[in-house]
Amino acid sequence: MCLAMPVLVLELTGGDQAIVALGDVRKEVSLALVEDVQPGDYVILHAGYALQKLDRDEADRTLALFAALAQMEAT
Amino acid sequence: MKYIDEFRGEGPARGLAAAIAREADPAREYRIMEFCGGHTHAISRYGIADLLPASVRLIHGPGCPVCVLPMGRVDSAIELALEHRVMLLAYGDCLRVPASNGLSLMKARARGADVRMVYSTQDALRFARENPGREVVFFAIGFETTTPATAVAVLQAEREGLANFSVFCNHVLTPPAIAHIVGSPAQAPEVAIDGFIGPAHVSTVIGSLPYERFARDHGKPVVIAGFEPLDVMLAIRMLVAQLNDGRSEIENEFTRAVTPEGNLKAQRLVAQVFELRDSFEWRGLGVLPASALQLNQRYRAFDAELRFRLAPRAVPDNKACECGAILRGRKRPSHCRLFATVCTPENPMGSCMVSSEGACAAHYTYGRFRDAA
Amino acid sequence: MSRSRKDWPRPLDFRDGRVDMTHGSGGRAMAQLIEELFLEAFDNQYLRSLNDQACLAVPPGRLAMATDAHVVSPLFFPGGDIGSLSVHGTINDVAMAGARPLYLSAAFVLEEGFPLADLRRIVQSMALAARQARVPIVTGDTKVVESGKGDGVFITTTGIGVIPEGVEISGDRARPGDRILVSGTLGKHGVAVMACREGLEFASHIRSDTAALHGLVAAMIDVAPGIHVLRDPTRGGLATTLNEIARASGVGMMIEEVRLPVSGEVAAACEFLGLDPLYVANEGKLACICAPRDAERVLAAMRAHSLGAKAALIGEVTEDPNCFVQMKTTLGGRRMVDWLSGEQLPRIC
Numbered sequence: 041m042c043l044a045m046p047v048l049v050l051e052l053t054g055g056d057q058a059i060v061a062l063g064d065v066r067k068e069v070s071l072a073l074v075e076d077v078q079p080g081d082y083v084i085l086h087a088g089y090a091l092q093k094l095d096r097d098e099a100d101r102t103l104a105l106f107a108a109l110a111q112m113e114a115t
Numbered sequence: 116m117k118y119i120d121e122f123r124g125e126g127p128a129r130g131l132a133a134a135i136a137r138e139a140d141p142a143r144e145y146r147i148m149e150f151c152g153g154h155t156h157a158i159s160r161y162g163i164a165d166l167l168p169a170s171v172r173l174i175h176g177p178g179c180p181v182c183v184l185p186m187g188r189v190d191s192a193i194e195l196a197l198e199h200r201v202m203l204l205a206y207g208d209c210l211r212v213p214a215s216n217g218l219s220l221m222k223a224r225a226r227g228a229d230v231r232m233v234y235s236t237q238d239a240l241r242f243a244r245e246n247p248g249r250e251v252v253f254f255a256i257g258f259e260t261t262t263p264a265t266a267v268a269v270l271q272a273e274r275e276g277l278a279n280f281s282v283f284c285n286h287v288l289t290p291p292a293i294a295h296i297v298g299s300p301a302q303a304p305e306v307a308i309d310g311f312i313g314p315a316h317v318s319t320v321i322g323s324l325p326y327e328r329f330a331r332d333h334g335k336p337v338v339i340a341g342f343e344p345l346d347v348m349l350a351i352r353m354l355v356a357q358l359n360d361g362r363s364e365i366e367n368e369f370t371r372a373v374t375p376e377g378n379l380k381a382q383r384l385v386a387q388v389f390e391l392r393d394s395f396e397w398r399g400l401g402v403l404p405a406s407a408l409q410l411n412q413r414y415r416a417f418d419a420e421l422r423f424r425l426a427p428r429a430v431p432d433n434k435a436c437e438c439g440a441i442l443r444g445r446k447r448p449s450h451c452r453l454f455a456t457v458c459t460p461e462n463p464m465g466s467c468m469v470s471s472e473g474a475c476a477a478h479y480t481y482g483r484f485r486d487a488a
Numbered sequence: 489m490s491r492s493r494k495d496w497p498r499p500l501d502f503r504d505g506r507v508d509m510t511h512g513s514g515g516r517a518m519a520q521l522i523e524e525l526f527l528e529a530f531d532n533q534y535l536r537s538l539n540d541q542a543c544l545a546v547p548p549g550r551l552a553m554a555t556d557a558h559v560v561s562p563l564f565f566p567g568g569d570i571g572s573l574s575v576h577g578t579i580n581d582v583a584m585a586g587a588r589p590l591y592l593s594a595a596f597v598l599e600e601g602f603p604l605a606d607l608r609r610i611v612q613s614m615a616l617a618a619r620q621a622r623v624p625i626v627t628g629d630t631k632v633v634e635s636g637k638g639d640g641v642f643i644t645t646t647g648i649g650v651i652p653e654g655v656e657i658s659g660d661r662a663r664p665g666d667r668i669l670v671s672g673t674l675g676k677h678g679v680a681v682m683a684c685r686e687g688l689e690f691a692s693h694i695r696s697d698t699a700a701l702h703g704l705v706a707a708m709i710d711v712a713p714g715i716h717v718l719r720d721p722t723r724g725g726l727a728t729t730l731n732e733i734a735r736a737s738g739v740g741m742m743i744e745e746v747r748l749p750v751s752g753e754v755a756a757a758c759e760f761l762g763l764d765p766l767y768v769a770n771e772g773k774l775a776c777i778c779a780p781r782d783a784e785r786v787l788a789a790m791r792a793h794s795l796g797a798k799a800a801l802i803g804e805v806t807e808d809p810n811c812f813v814q815m816k817t818t819l820g821g822r823r824m825v826d827w828l829s830g831e832q833l834p835r836i837c
Contacts, residue, residue: 116755116756119759123818125746125818125819128819128820132820159823160817160823161817161818161819161821161823162817162819162820162821162822162823163819163821164821165820165821166819166820166821344819459829460829461829471829479826480826480829481823481824481826482824483824484810484812484814487810487812
């Protein structure tokens, strides 16, 4: 039951709800399972709930690793 | 899509493929099981097997809660809808799971059952609120990723006094399933799996610590991987490295979403509402102890099994079904007599074919051209 | 010459009125419905004669005929409705033979209680679609069923068209080496309808792509009368269409995921819903299979047309006794693009 995706928090709408965006698609979801989430954060969304905040530093670190690998292969 | 597209790039994929090809020893086999159905789907859908050397063999595990849901449980859900005339709410994945007598929830709907699809337990609560005169039952399935959503719904239902709301609980747990596959520490060397790609989103909730024992006691390395194909390939590279070094550790590739302790708030909410069942049947694996959840004493009132006095139903699978062996990595889908002959996604005979992430369904839908070649 | 209004004691109440059983009984109520609604909207010489049939002049040549029942729910969705869909859908089926559509018929099965306001909206939408396509609705029928026995309205349209000389387009004509083209971005209709139907609160701007394609087809045939296959990928999406053609022609196919045109919005919506755009319905797109030497010309003709601006060459036909449709993924691996298994449901798994 794994399908989850990183979405951008656009605004908090009260009562533990928030509007998030994936590309151009917007949806209202629940923040009942997370804490301290602010507009501008990315969260992992699953079945209508945010499960965790995305750690952007870690994401960048992983992406840098991928970029290095792509670079190595290209040369 | 940010944080998605960048994890699907072709350049890094080729780089990773080359790195794995360089680092994998052609003289040995690396038998790697990805536990999670979502990973099975990603591997099949992107054709990742084509990017790996022949020495790396991917085995698809039982981490698909729809697949391991016993037919008897779906029969009970259908009973709730057809006989008890409840409004039965379920995630889309459940609607076509075949049950006994050629029925499914979808087919029951054709017979007049009020079965509706929801995306979120919040939708389920809304239906309960809007239909105070009806019994509204949420068919809860899923691993630890999905259980917290059900916990939130039960707590909210209690707060709001939604007496017409109840949950038919089929939540299952990941570590006991992995434990069942690796067997006892003494059996470990005979198990046909060298290492595990750990689930992405389950781990978001439970953290990486629960997997420690598989590395420590069974000598099987686990690398938790994110959901995207590059995540999976990087995790495979990390496993190959561990196996080359003779290490067995828990490593985390999905650092952007997984921490050692996981989501404590979600875990607390789950602990508030649920307790362990003594045992639970997993289709394809048998009855496993301490592997599933039920509503605890305090929330019994919301338990649909009790409210509607559902009798347990055991429905055996076809004798020729090889799901048990396939789920443990001992056989491949094409080794099963029923595969692609009698057993197809339209007519699944066992758990591995039931949802698009089961090993057999994924192979049938995305990969059976390889058998023909 | 219009009938005198004094035959009807009161005009139809299009604001609050509803369909009732008398509207299908063949009596005055039905006649009034036909005049004040259908005739008013579709208005042409054939309908005005109020016969049970239309007598038509048909140019010489072979005829293509197609019929389609439309049961879409919801009836109204972003970008269209059951009315425009029923006109475009049948025009397109006729056009996929390379034929120039000439005439349409429309049969309505109405449910007792259906609001006349909604019916008028649908009929006006059909009239507009037919006028814009220059294909008149020349005859029709109306029936009413009891409340609960219908889904508001079902519409069946039938169309005929004439096939130009020398054009032989058929699903069994794909040959190994042929190129596979699509006229634009995939998945818009299905996502628009699903978002509406499931009450998904997507504040995205996805609209159905429903459109009449006969002008695009004419432009393509003009530069390449020898096109082998044309088909519009409706239910089941492009994947289903390609599998149908592969099986009919006894060939395989290899397409490249990186070449598939999918808009960012549809990609995001499909991601959200757990859908694969290859299996999502389109209502204003076509797939074309042609000989390699025609591909560049056909692609250029498509791109020059307003309905083909995002046309793309996505793959080629192969020798394959298994008739598999395969795809090279964006990562460089390979997967099958199999027949759709059952109805595509959003997954969360």
